[in-house]
Amino acid sequence: MKLLNIALDGPAAAGKSTIAKLVAGELSMIYVDTGAMYRAITYKYLQQNKIEDFNQLIDTTELSLTYDEIKGQRVILDNQDVTDYLRENNVTSHVSYVASKEPVRTFAVKKQQELAAKKGIVMDGRDIGTVVLPNADLKVYMIASVEERALRRQKDNEQRGIESNLEQLKKEIADRDHYDMNREISPLMKADDAITVDTTGKSIETVTAEILSLVKSLD
Numbered sequence: 001m002k003l004l005n006i007a008l009d010g011p012a013a014a015g016k017s018t019i020a021k022l023v024a025g026e027l028s029m030i031y032v033d034t035g036a037m038y039r040a041i042t043y044k045y046l047q048q049n050k051i052e053d054f055n056q057l058i059d060t061t062e063l064s065l066t067y068d069e070i071k072g073q074r075v076i077l078d079n080q081d082v083t084d085y086l087r088e089n090n091v092t093s094h095v096s097y098v099a100s101k102e103p104v105r106t107f108a109v110k111k112q113q114e115l116a117a118k119k120g121i122v123m124d125g126r127d128i129g130t131v132v133l134p135n136a137d138l139k140v141y142m143i144a145s146v147e148e149r150a151l152r153r154q155k156d157n158e159q160r161g162i163e164s165n166l167e168q169l170k171k172e173i174a175d176r177d178h179y180d181m182n183r184e185i186s187p188l189m190k191a192d193d194a195i196t197v198d199t200t201g202k203s204i205e206t207v208t209a210e211i212l213s214l215v216k217s218l219d
């Protein structure tokens with residue numbers, strides 16, 4: 001099969017990473033979680049007591065992605081594997097803000113484009129189809145209702161032993177969507193040539209099959 005790049009965008013907790021991993025596995029492609037890059041930079045911003053000089057923050061940052069057979073993508077920040085800290089609440093609540101800063105975006109987008117240059121990548125994020133890979137072979141814009149996204153996030157948290165309040169999760173998700181969609185630089189939006197996949201009420205298997213059939217239709 002011809003080497004492809006697939007862009008998967010959409011709002012928070014729409015199921016992008018779950019589906020992207022499965023699609024990448026089925027097609028022997030590499031999954032790149034770009035949100036993890038923004039989360040790693042946010043982790044550093046928090047470690048540095050929220051100093052607002054984003055140029056300085058980026059100039060002193062080394063970031064790379066590695067792949068572990070079992071654990072999948074790992075994020076190496078300044079020679080330290082920080083992957084396990086990236087889903088902490090404090091990171092999640094600051095990441096949209098940090099990701100809106102120009103030096104942060106320029107740095108992350110360049111790295112993402114370098115990763116995708118060899119092709120064979122399924123990349124998920126907010127601006128992949130619009131900015132990072134405008135020539136991707138397939139662009140999917142994945143959505144789901146806020147209610148369903150909050151329920152999924154709650155279930156996810158439960159499995160990790162974290163208790164969470166549904167109303168609060170709904171608010172957090174809606175707030176993050178609002179911020180990501182309204183920032184000045186490369187806001188979250190559907191690329192004109194992206195195909196919308198609404199995952200509300202659909203199983204993971206159904207959505208994965210839907211996307212695999214979109215890939216097949218490229219032949």
Ligand code: DC
Pocket residue numbers: 012013034035036038039095096099100124125126127128176180
């Ligand atoms: O996919 P995620 O929840 O891990 O993403 C975390 C945040 O990072 C998200 O709220 C906005 C930002 N982000 C972005 O601005 N551009 C991307 N390509 C990926 C994520």
